[in-house]
Amino acid sequence: MNPIYLCSGVSWHAAGPVLSLHPVPPEKVHSVPPEKVSEEPSGAQAGDGAHDDGRWDLDLPGRKLAFEVPEEGRFCLGFQRVHGRDDRTGVPCADQAPAERGYQCTRCFAQDDVRFMHDIHRSGIAPAGLKRYLDQPHWLYVATFADGSSKVGTASDPRKRARLVEQGAVVAQFVAHAADGRIVRILEDEVTRTVGLQQAVRSGAKAASLCAPLPFARLESINDGFALAARGLLEGGIGIDGFEVVHEEFDPPPSWSAVLGLSGLQPYPQPLGSGQHGFIIRELIGPSALVSIEGADLVFVADLAQLKGRRLRLGDFSTPVPAVQEALF
Numbered sequence: 001m002n003p004i005y006l007c008s009g010v011s012w013h014a015a016g017p018v019l020s021l022h023p024v025p026p027e028k029v030h031s032v033p034p035e036k037v038s039e040e041p042s043g044a045q046a047g048d049g050a051h052d053d054g055r056w057d058l059d060l061p062g063r064k065l066a067f068e069v070p071e072e073g074r075f076c077l078g079f080q081r082v083h084g085r086d087d088r089t090g091v092p093c094a095d096q097a098p099a100e101r102g103y104q105c106t107r108c109f110a111q112d113d114v115r116f117m118h119d120i121h122r123s124g125i126a127p128a129g130l131k132r133y134l135d136q137p138h139w140l141y142v143a144t145f146a147d148g149s150s151k152v153g154t155a156s157d158p159r160k161r162a163r164l165v166e167q168g169a170v171v172a173q174f175v176a177h178a179a180d181g182r183i184v185r186i187l188e189d190e191v192t193r194t195v196g197l198q199q200a201v202r203s204g205a206k207a208a209s210l211c212a213p214l215p216f217a218r219l220e221s222i223n224d225g226f227a228l229a230a231r232g233l234l235e236g237g238i239g240i241d242g243f244e245v246v247h248e249e250f251d252p253p254p255s256w257s258a259v260l261g262l263s264g265l266q267p268y269p270q271p272l273g274s275g276q277h278g279f280i281i282r283e284l285i286g287p288s289a290l291v292s293i294e295g296a297d298l299v300f301v302a303d304l305a306q307l308k309g310r311r312l313r314l315g316d317f318s319t320p321v322p323a324v325q326e327a328l329f
Helices: 108-113 126-132 156-168 180-193 203-209 216-235 255-260 323-328
Strands: 003-013 017-024 056-060 064-069 079-085 087-091 139-143 149-158 171-178 243-249 274-287 287-292 299-303 311-314
Touching: 003 056, 003 087, 003 156, 017 287, 079 108, 079 126, 087 126, 126 180, 139 156, 139 180, 149 180, 149 216, 171 180, 171 216, 180 216, 203 287, 203 299, 216 243, 216 323, 255 274, 274 299
Parallel strands: none
Antiparallel strands: 003 017, 003 311, 017 056, 064 274, 064 311, 079 087, 139 149, 139 171, 171 243, 274 287, 287 299
């Protein structure tokens, strides 16, 4: 029986997107024999990255991803210790407990430095390392996804582009450059309050939008409208200093234009949080993957963000050909 891994989701490295898997101690899972030890994931490839802590980063484009979800629910991914601008440590959950708040158990949430991030501009309270991280330039952006859904968000200077790539923004613009992370969050809240832009778009909505994207020119128009409104608000003055309004467009990965040019994409036919699955990954936009199922001629869009916090057992599994295949052909 193959060992079980805890998935911490999709991230984009310089070479492309990867899916990160962390070994689950056998004693933490009832369905694994006590003597079983973690080993390299089933189907590991030459380009996959192994880390000293046992984590595997699986290269995604072109690979077959086959797995089952042996246990219901999400499990804790631990917490972050932030030491400075580009230095942080991920601490695994000691108990591999069920997640209670997002992707964390209550104990890990209470120890997480990042939890202060979204309120420090109001409270002033944060660990010293997080304050050092926030004491660097930050960017304010307006992002639009394939169905026209838009949001305002922030990114630190080193992660300026990576933040938008990981989110899967189709069109985006940077509208302000702030001296630090506290100021940029004040700007973000003001744009939400006055312009009406939300600060989050669900990953499921992003994936679904790729099945029926708006024309690219329409997406550009929507994004231009929100960016113009945000810049107009900030140029008019909001009572604080320490930022400048900017005009800069986001440059997405070249592969995204080919994905957006496809037609006839269908939603992946089963929830990824349970059951058995097997598919070939073709391309990704953020956490949304275009996948092929053996025996089906259609291309499906799977929201791989559903795997974050799930326990997975890799192996010889497959996704049944969905009924929509017969209905359309």
